[in-house]
Amino acid sequence: MLNKKQLIELQEFVESHLSVKIFSSMEKCEESNSLESVPHIEIVDFIKNKRKPSFNQTLFSYIDKTGVSDSDIYKKAGIDRRHFSKIRSNSDYRISKNTAIALAIALELSEYETDNLLESAGYSLSDSETFDLVVKFCLDKKIYNRHDVNQALIYFSLKPLFGVME
Numbered sequence: 001m002l003n004k005k006q007l008i009e010l011q012e013f014v015e016s017h018l019s020v021k022i023f024s025s026m027e028k029c030e031e032s033n034s035l036e037s038v039p040h041i042e043i044v045d046f047i048k049n050k051r052k053p054s055f056n057q058t059l060f061s062y063i064d065k066t067g068v069s070d071s072d073i074y075k076k077a078g079i080d081r082r083h084f085s086k087i088r089s090n091s092d093y094r095i096s097k098n099t100a101i102a103l104a105i106a107l108e109l110s111e112y113e114t115d116n117l118l119e120s121a122g123y124s125l126s127d128s129e130t131f132d133l134v135v136k137f138c139l140d141k142k143i144y145n146r147h148d149v150n151q152a153l154i155y156f157s158l159k160p161l162f163g164v165m166e
Helices: 003-029 034-036 042-052 055-065 071-078 082-090 097-106 113-119 130-140 146-155
Strands: none
Touching: 034 130, 055 071, 055 082, 055 113, 071 082, 071 097, 097 113, 097 130, 097 146, 113 130
């Protein structure tokens, strides 16, 4: 257990380091006021030209291609109706990576299509994460059964993908 003197030293240490970081951040902000030199219209044009479809636009285009009903997809993905309704009605809704993966598996997407869907939500599958590698394996082997995917994850002592609500 730390004594009173050590706790005071700890507090001073943390405060002094936080002050340095805050000061350094402020200096960097002052040095990088280069946005003032970029015309506003240029930024708007850049965003307009680079923006890709939103997650819900991408998701519903895949659903439309399958010809399967929305309810079949969200049930297969283990998502409840209200959650799916949020995804459908709010284009700014921030979905979790696990929910996006569950939807990709429910849609039986290829790895390329899954990458596209995840990218539209701001995510990706990493070759450095065991969870992501298991998902990639399932996509590659066309393992789309929710119980089989969960079994593969549990085999590596990972949290199951399906049946977990946000």
